Amino acid sequence: MQIFDPSITGSLVATGSITFIGNMILTGSLTSSQGFFGTASWADNVSTASLALAGSGSFSGSFSGSFFGNGSELTGITATSAPAGQDKSIQFNDAGSTSGSGNFTFHKTTDIVSVTGSVIATSFTGSLLGTASLATSASYALTASFSPVESSTSGVGVTPTATQTDTVTHGLGRTPVKIRIYGASQFTNNASAVPTPFSIGTWTSSGNRCIYQPYNTAAITTAQAAATSTTFAVRVDTAANVFVTGIIQNVGATTFQIAWTETGAAVARVYMWEAE
Numbered sequence: 001m002q003i004f005d006p007s008i009t010g011s012l013v014a015t016g017s018i019t020f021i022g023n024m025i026l027t028g029s030l031t032s033s034q035g036f037f038g039t040a041s042w043a044d045n046v047s048t049a050s051l052a053l054a055g056s057g058s059f060s061g062s063f064s065g066s067f068f069g070n071g072s073e074l075t076g077i078t079a080t081s082a083p084a085g086q087d088k089s090i091q092f093n094d095a096g097s098t099s100g101s102g103n104f105t106f107h108k109t110t111d112i113v114s115v116t117g118s119v120i121a122t123s124f125t126g127s128l129l130g131t132a133s134l135a136t137s138a139s140y141a142l143t144a145s146f147s148p149v150e151s152s153t154s155g156v157g158v159t160p161t162a163t164q165t166d167t168v169t170h171g172l173g174r175t176p177v178k179i180r181i182y183g184a185s186q187f188t189n190n191a192s193a194v195p196t197p198f199s200i201g202t203w204t205s206s207g208n209r210c211i212y213q214p215y216n217t218a219a220i221t222t223a224q225a226a227a228t229s230t231t232f233a234v235r236v237d238t239a240a241n242v243f244v245t246g247i248i249q250n251v252g253a254t255t256f257q258i259a260w261t262e263t264g265a266a267v268a269r270v271y272m273w274e275a276e
Contacts, residue, residue: 152276159183159236159244159269165259168273175253176275179203181246183236183271185215199271201233203248203256208233215240234258238267246271 083091085100088107092099103116153171160166170176183199201210210229215237229235229245237243242264250257256275 152274154272154274156270156272159246159266159271160260161262161266161268163260163262165257167255167257169255170273170275171254172275173253176251176256177204178276179233179248179251179256180274180276181234181248181258181271182273183212183234183246183269185236185238185269197237197243199234199236201229201235203233203251208247210234213237215243232261234271236266236269236271238269239264242266244269 081098083089083100084098085091086102086105088105089100089102090104090106090113092104105114106112107114155168155170157166157168170179179202181199181201181203183197183201185197187196197213197215199210199212201208201212203209208229208231210233211226212229212235213226214224214235216224231247232245233248234246235243244260244262244266246258246260248256249259
């Protein structure tokens, strides 16, 4: 059926297709169980009437105005809603709504997920990095597996016989949070209480720390106490008032340096380091 003057004030019922040539003026409701098809557009004033799709009907063509419904059958729609939260916030379901928080972010340039607060997981695989610590004043439990890539590495070396800076490759795969270093000299004839020099030290973000046994005189007839330092991490004495000290510095993801300073004509001795 083709209608050339579609000004209808009553009901229009058809068992087949209805084609409108021109504009359709709707003053009541329009219901279709098969849908509405066409290449013409629906003007804004269609919203002054009621357009109902009953059953599995569909609508094609352009439409300007308001659309009501759950939109479950709409296709070709691109979501344009702004993401929730701050920049880099990870999106999550917050009681049925999309939400985000500055305390839960992802940095795409570094591939790092940052969480301010607690993380509960059944297992950890990889490296746990951060500026926080497991507080001894609170309770914590690892009830599942924790498998870091490398929790610590270690190596041995020989102290230099001159002032110099050595670069050590630690192989940890990340920047260490702590480096321990131990030095030992040689056993001497203790008939006159000559001490056996040793050194135990650490490096952390707060600096170098060390305890060591100095060798200050050639013949010691009384006990000589150990000493401490907050300047260097290792000191190895090789003779009376002859020693080398080492400052750990420039700690990075692959290497760290030991800046050695010689006092007197030092002899090479051994040391061991551990990075974690």
